[in-house]
Amino acid sequence: MFVNLNATPSTKPKFLSELGSLSQAEIALSEFKYRRGAEVFGEAEPAEYVYQVIEGAIRSYKLLSDGRRQIGAFHLAGDIFGLENGGIHRFTAEAIVDTTVRLVKRVSLAHIAERDATVARGLLTMTASNLKHAEDHMLLLGRKTSLERVAAFLLEMDVRLTAAGVMALPMSRRDIADYLGLTLETVSRALSALEGQGVLGFLGQTQRQIVLLDRPKLAEFDL
Amino acid sequence: MFVNLNATPSTKPKFLSELGSLSQAEIALSEFKYRRGAEVFGEAEPAEYVYQVIEGAIRSYKLLSDGRRQIGAFHLAGDIFGLENGGIHRFTAEAIVDTTVRLVKRVSLAHIAERDATVARGLLTMTASNLKHAEDHMLLLGRKTSLERVAAFLLEMDVRLTAAGVMALPMSRRDIADYLGLTLETVSRALSALEGQGVLGFLGQTQRQIVLLDRPKLAEFDL
DNA sequence: CGGTGGGTTGAGGTATTTCAAGGCTCGTGG
DNA sequence: CCACGAGCCTTGAAATACCTCAACCCACCG
Numbered sequence: 001m002f003v004n005l006n007a008t009p010s011t012k013p014k015f016l017s018e019l020g021s022l023s024q025a026e027i028a029l030s031e032f033k034y035r036r037g038a039e040v041f042g043e044a045e046p047a048e049y050v051y052q053v054i055e056g057a058i059r060s061y062k063l064l065s066d067g068r069r070q071i072g073a074f075h076l077a078g079d080i081f082g083l084e085n086g087g088i089h090r091f092t093a094e095a096i097v098d099t100t101v102r103l104v105k106r107v108s109l110a111h112i113a114e115r116d117a118t119v120a121r122g123l124l125t126m127t128a129s130n131l132k133h134a135e136d137h138m139l140l141l142g143r144k145t146s147l148e149r150v151a152a153f154l155l156e157m158d159v160r161l162t163a164a165g166v167m168a169l170p171m172s173r174r175d176i177a178d179y180l181g182l183t184l185e186t187v188s189r190a191l192s193a194l195e196g197q198g199v200l201g202f203l204g205q206t207q208r209q210i211v212l213l214d215r216p217k218l219a220e221f222d223l
Numbered sequence: 224m225f226v227n228l229n230a231t232p233s234t235k236p237k238f239l240s241e242l243g244s245l246s247q248a249e250i251a252l253s254e255f256k257y258r259r260g261a262e263v264f265g266e267a268e269p270a271e272y273v274y275q276v277i278e279g280a281i282r283s284y285k286l287l288s289d290g291r292r293q294i295g296a297f298h299l300a301g302d303i304f305g306l307e308n309g310g311i312h313r314f315t316a317e318a319i320v321d322t323t324v325r326l327v328k329r330v331s332l333a334h335i336a337e338r339d340a341t342v343a344r345g346l347l348t349m350t351a352s353n354l355k356h357a358e359d360h361m362l363l364l365g366r367k368t369s370l371e372r373v374a375a376f377l378l379e380m381d382v383r384l385t386a387a388g389v390m391a392l393p394m395s396r397r398d399i400a401d402y403l404g405l406t407l408e409t410v411s412r413a414l415s416a417l418e419g420q421g422v423l424g425f426l427g428q429t430q431r432q433i434v435l436l437d438r439p440k441l442a443e444f445d446l
Numbered sequence: 447c448g449g450t451g452g453g454t455t456g457a458g459g460t461a462t463t464t465c466a467a468g469g470c471t472c473g474t475g476g
Numbered sequence: 477c478c479a480c481g482a483g484c485c486t487t488g489a490a491a492t493a494c495c496t497c498a499a500c501c502c503a504c505c506g
Binding site for chain 1: 496
């Protein structure tokens with residue numbers, strides 16, 4: 001669709017080594033670029049590739065027939081996404097900002113896993129780690145208050161993308177809201193509340209750069 | 224703790240064949256019985272066994288420090304649970320009613336998967352199917368209304384345990400509520416509403432036996 | 447510059463929770 | 477055999493956390 005591609009068969013199968021430290025088998029690798037907002041793949045589409053974010057950020061989500069959206073995960077630099085055991089994608093994936101991904105053909109991966117137990121174990125480990133994330137997120141969505149959700153979100157992102165003391169969020173308030181099962185206003189209010197309590201501060205006026213001033217206090221909100 | 228055990232080393236490794244049609248390797252198998260309310264394993268405990276429900280029902284859940292509970296799944300006859308890739312349980316599992324389980328030592332399973340690709344694939348398939356369930360449940364918890372959640376729950380249970388036209392739920396309203404991220408009163412009201420609309424009816428006065436009178440109409444509530 | 451895409455904040459509305467009362471079933475013990 | 481309490485469920489009324497609607501601000505961009 002908007003697949004603003006930029007085919008660049010890479011020569012080093014570095015991707016594999018990320019995928020759970022695998023063998024050095026040769027696999028067709030390419031890099032693609034997606035523009036902000038572009039769809040990488042759609043829910044229920046056959047899964048032809050597995051992806052790794054090189055730079056940028058991806059959201060993967062499900063939609064209800066009336067447009068309600070639930071984001072299941074954000075994928076940041078280094079993350080692998082689009083891995084499906086059955087051959088069908090169960091989320092739609094979109095670039096949040098301009099994003100570069102590396103990709104491998106799913107079938108060739110399955111092929112390799114067939115004879116290489118290390119690769120097979122890597123696939124299992126990745127699936128299990130996605131499962132753990134989903135399980136924790138169920139608890140958040142089912143039982144946590146808005147403040148607790150936002151605090152948990154900040155703590156999660158802090159680990160994943162704070163550099164030089166500041167966390168630069170690629171996603172909008174709406175994205176955060178759809179990840180946390182809230183509205184964007186509620187997210188905004190929770191962030192303001194945390195700012196008011198001196199737990200965090202904003203940098204620049206775009207409000208996407210956050211400095212965590214009091215991590216221990218923030219952690220108290222995340223039960 | 225309450226492990227009301229009833230050790231009975233089984234002789235037929237039928238368990239394996241359930242686990243994704245695997246090989247016929249010999250594995251130590253046992254059956255255990257848990258009384259209603261008994262804990263099978265606790266969250267964060269080392270995972271020594273993998274379990275299969277023979278008869279009865281299990282709930283697995285997470286707790287917040289203040290007691291809020293989120294049930295991640297119900298395990299009914301035939302279901303396998305407690306499978307962890309890392310060696311630690313991420314849920315507490317309890318018997319909802321008197322329950323018989325079969326169990327295998329986790330390590331021996333991992334051992335077998337090491338050399339038998341079929342077993343390894345079975346583990347991956349199971350993990351992936353747990354993941355799919357969790358992903359769908361995130362959408363439910365994050366974005367569906369109480370009526371939609373209850374409708375989805377009934378449809379899920381209908382597939383899994385309706386016999387002779389009636390669905391006999393093993394779990395209480397509180398369990399359902401903690402599965403759906405609601406309160407027990409809200410669940411009760413939603414069920415009453417569906418009954419009022421002629422979508423379902425109750426059998427007996429324990430209210431745990433449900434007859435689905437209008438499946439298509441019920442499905443309309445599940446977006 | 448005007449418009450568009452965020453973001454914040456206020457006011458009011460509402461779905462769901464909380465609190466409370468009452469009913470039914472079942473097991474236990476007098 | 478009946479009384480009693482515990483567990484479970486339903487229903488009503490009141491409270492509230494979050495949502496909706498709306499106004500406004502700011503940055504960015506053609």
